Amino acid sequence: MLTITSIKNGIVIDHIRAGLGIRMFYQLGLDKADYSVALIMNAASTRLGRKDIIKIENNVDFDVTMLALIDPNVTVNVIEDEHIVRKVRPDLPDRVEDVIKCKNPRCITSVEKYVPQVFTLVNRELGQYRCQYCDEIYTVGKD
Amino acid sequence: MLKGRHLLDPTDFSPGELDEIFDFADQIIQSPAQFNHLCDSSILATLFYEPSTRTRFSFEAAMLRLGGNVVGFAEPASSSVAKGESVADTIRTVACYADIIVMRHPKEGAPRIASQYSPVPVINAGDGGHLHPTQTLTDLLTIRSVKHQLTGLTIGCCGDLKFGRTVHSLIKATSRYPDNRFVLISPKELRVPDYVTADLAAKGIPYQEVERLDDVISDLDILYMTRVQKERFFNEDDYVRLKDVYVLDAEKMRLARQDMIVMHPLPRVGEIAYDVDSDPRAYYFKQAKFGMYVRMALISKLLGVS
Numbered sequence: 472m473l474t475i476t477s478i479k480n481g482i483v484i485d486h487i488r489a490g491l492g493i494r495m496f497y498q499l500g501l502d503k504a505d506y507s508v509a510l511i512m513n514a515a516s517t518r519l520g521r522k523d524i525i526k527i528e529n530n531v532d533f534d535v536t537m538l539a540l541i542d543p544n545v546t547v548n549v550i551e552d553e554h555i556v557r558k559v560r561p562d563l564p565d566r567v568e569d570v571i572k573c574k575n576p577r578c579i580t581s582v583e584k585y586v587p588q589v590f591t592l593v594n595r596e597l598g599q600y601r602c603q604y605c606d607e608i609y610t611v612g613k614d
Numbered sequence: 615m616l617k618g619r620h621l622l623d624p625t626d627f628s629p630g631e632l633d634e635i636f637d638f639a640d641q642i643i644q645s646p647a648q649f650n651h652l653c654d655s656s657i658l659a660t661l662f663y664e665p666s667t668r669t670r671f672s673f674e675a676a677m678l679r680l681g682g683n684v685v686g687f688a689e690p691a692s693s694s695v696a697k698g699e700s701v702a703d704t705i706r707t708v709a710c711y712a713d714i715i716v717m718r719h720p721k722e723g724a725p726r727i728a729s730q731y732s733p734v735p736v737i738n739a740g741d742g743g744h745l746h747p748t749q750t751l752t753d754l755l756t757i758r759s760v761k762h763q764l765t766g767l768t769i770g771c772c773g774d775l776k777f778g779r780t781v782h783s784l785i786k787a788t789s790r791y792p793d794n795r796f797v798l799i800s801p802k803e804l805r806v807p808d809y810v811t812a813d814l815a816a817k818g819i820p821y822q823e824v825e826r827l828d829d830v831i832s833d834l835d836i837l838y839m840t841r842v843q844k845e846r847f848f849n850e851d852d853y854v855r856l857k858d859v860y861v862l863d864a865e866k867m868r869l870a871r872q873d874m875i876v877m878h879p880l881p882r883v884g885e886i887a888y889d890v891d892s893d894p895r896a897y898y899f900k901q902a903k904f905g906m907y908v909r910m911a912l913i914s915k916l917l918g919v920s
Contacts (some may be wrong), residue, residue, distance in 0.1 A: 577742045579721040583701055586727055599812065604723020605744055606809045 478507075483548040483555075484525040484538065488612060489513050491542045492523025498541060499533055501525070535561040540570060542612050543598050563611065565592050571600060571609050578605040618919030620729040622738045624747040624787035626708050629764075632787075636755050638920050639904075639911035646679065649910065652919050653682035659712035660686030660730075661704065662739070663695060663719040668880060668902060669748070673716050673775035676909035685712060686761045701748055702731045709734050714916055717741075722752040724725055732909070735916040743843075749879050750783040750913060752905035756897060757788075757836065757906065760875055764791045768833055773840035775806040780879040781840055782810055789819050796821040797830050801859050804842070827860055839861070839878045839885050839898075863887035867895065877901055 487495060492510055500507045507528035516522040535547050539561035549557040571590045573580050580586050580602070590600040590609060598611030616631055627635070642649050658677040665688070674684045687693040695704060701719070705728045709717060715732060717725045718739040720798050725738035738834055740746040758764055769788060771781045775798055785806070788794050796814065798806055798821060805823060814821045824830055831837065842857040862876065878886060878898040890896050914920040 575719070577721065577722045577744075579701070579719070579723040579727055579741075582721060583724075583727060585700065585702070586915050594816070598796070602723070603808060604726050605742070606722075606807070608807075608812065 477553060478526055478528045478550055479553055481488060481529050482527045482531065482551050483550060485546045485548060486519065486525040487545050488519065488542050489521035489523055491612065492525060495538060495541050496525060498537060501527065535559055536564045537570060539563045540567065540611055541613045550582065561594055563595055566590070567600070573605060573607050575602065575605050575607040576614065578602060578607060584595055616915040618735060619916060621912065621916070622725050622729055622736070623745055624750040624783040624791065629790060632754065632902055635908065635911045635915055636758055638915065639755055642910050649680060650728045651681040652914055653677060653680035653917060656682040656713045656917055657711065658682055658684050658913065659708045659715045660684060661708065661717045662686065663687050663690045665689065666718055666739070669718065672731070672905045673739065675771050675907055676906050676913055680913060685765060701727050705731045714913060733881070737912070740779055742779065744779050745783045746779040746907060746911065747783050749780045750787045751908045752901055753784050753877060754787060755904045756877060756901045757910045760897060761835065764788065765892065766793040767835045768795050768797065769836045769838065770797040770799060770830060770834040771838045771840070772805045772827055774842040775800040775846045776804040777843055778840040781838065782806065782839060785810055786813065789814060789817060795819065797825050797834060798823045799830060799860070801825060801856055804856060828866065828869060831866060834870065834874050837870065837874060837876050839876065841881065841883050841885055858884055860885055861887060862890055864889040864893070867893055870895070872891050
């Protein structure tokens, strides 16, 4: 059994769909962190079967909506003195700029690099965003 | 108010605004000579980053018939684009010289970028496999003139529905009118992009995706044929395998209703046999003429001179 100690003050990102934790880890820049962080992959979960968890031993400030773009079902737990003081379920933002990269090779953003990558939310339930330029669909958690 | 607006997407204008353009196009069709000087001293710039015959000629003929002038390039190799100039810089420069800009570009969304940097109206004349709104104006004017309505139609789109920008635009535009339904006929590899069917599903508009034209042709009010476009394929083998999947000929036309019309944005390669041309239901060459008139109406409206 893998044991990772609980954290005193910081953040735990829980219920990450198995496999997406590492993407979230890099998106948050945790690979460059100078404080304690743990990425737990494929932990047992009654709800998901398997899940990933990220534990951050620091009160970092980051935009939780960005986490929703990778997996909208995560829970962000804020820990103080070893207790959960707040739970946040990030909501999908209506518009994102330079977060999602259009994967359509025919999109103008693939060649005109000065153009911001703009995506707008078109279906909250399905987590679907659309490229402002070429209409390519990006589905949260799948693409 | 259409003056000063851009046309990037077929739904940029409301159905009422489209009617305004179509009504004006009808007036031009009735007596073209009356409008010979409507755009005297105005300049249209045609920026064609991708080859085109009929769309470019149609725009140029439209402006010349309105008394205006035309500048532009027909291929990027003969312009500063070949030196690596960005779309934004090209547009900001051209907008100093022209009153209205028409752009065709192989990359999807390029005209939208152009519109963000242009103080004069920008018209999308086709962006990659994405949209072709002025072809849609042509198609809608043709349907309106022949069927006398844009509602309650069963519209079959056949061929390359993946890269066929005219189809994407047509579906987007006609799905705004009540009681239309769509039959999308293509091989699996060339089905319409997900965003097109997602839109139809979200609006609750009936559509079906099938592979055989023979099975559905008798249901259709309109059969919109498209060419499998060699220039959209990254792989030559895929193009060769798919290019002749659908060929509409006189024998297949016998299965269709007498009031069905056949449309095609042209150019055709092999997807409509020549024996269909004499069939009174073949409208694709008449479409080309409607295209010039509707572009005359569009240019006049965006310049605010009508």
